[in-house]
Amino acid sequence: MKEIKPIAFFHSPLTSKFGIPRQSGLSDSLIGKIVFEPQYQREEALRGLDDFDYLWLIWGFSANKSYDDSKLTVRPPRLGGNERLGVFATRSPFRPNGLGLSSVRIKRIVNGVIEVVGADLMDGTPIYDVKPYISYVDSHPTARGGFTDKKEWQQLSVIIAEEYSKCFCEEELTALKEVLSQDPRPQYQHDAARVYGMSFSGKDVKFRVEGNVLEVVGVDN
Structure with a gap:
C-alpha cells in the first residue's frame, strides 16, 4: 500500500487540542485555512471547486499519543464521560489509524488557499485529502443518530x-x-x-x- 502523506496543513486560531469544537459545523464563525503543499498549490488542482459550498476533509490526529489497540471502548463527552461505547460507534479522536473526517463550509478560495468555516481541527493539522460535499449522496436527514439523538x-x-x-x-x-x-x-x-x-x-x-x-x-x- 502506498504511504499517505499530507497534501496540505490546516491553519487555525486554536493552537492546542483544548477548546477544539467536538464536531465540525458547531462554530459557524470559526475560520481556518487549508494551505496546500507546493506541488498541490496550483490552479488546476482546485479547478471547479468554487462551484461547491462544502468540503470533506480527511486529516490526521497529529497531537494524539499512539493508539492502544487494547482499548476498544471510549467515553463520549455527549454522555458525560461516564458511559463506554465501542470506538467505532463514536467519533472519538483516539482511533486505530488516527484519521479524522470533517465537513466544512467553503468561505473563499484565494491564490490556491481554501478558507473554510466551522472546522474542528487545530492549527498545524495535516490534511490527507479534500473532496467536495455532494448533498444528494452525502446528506441523510432522516438517518438515526444513535446516542446523539x-x-x-x-x-x-x-x-x-x-x-x-x-x-x-x-x-x-x-x-x-x-x-x-x-x-x-x-x-x-x-x-x-x-x-x-x-x-x-x-x-x-x-x-x-x-x-x-x-x-x-x-x-x-
Missing part, C-alpha cells in the same frame, strides 16, 4: 467583559464565543472555582464555569 448537548452562556473583548477583533470575538459556548472542559470536571486556560489567536484565554454560565476572567498575550 437521546442526549442533547447543553450550550453555555458566555460572558466576556469589555476589557477582555477588546483584545480581539470582531470576527475573532464571535468565533471565540461560539467555541466557549460548546463547553471545552473535560466532562468529568465541574469545579466552579477552577480556572481553565485555552489558547486562541495567540492569546491565553482564562475562564471558569458555574452552572450553565462561562465567564472569561483573563486574557494574556
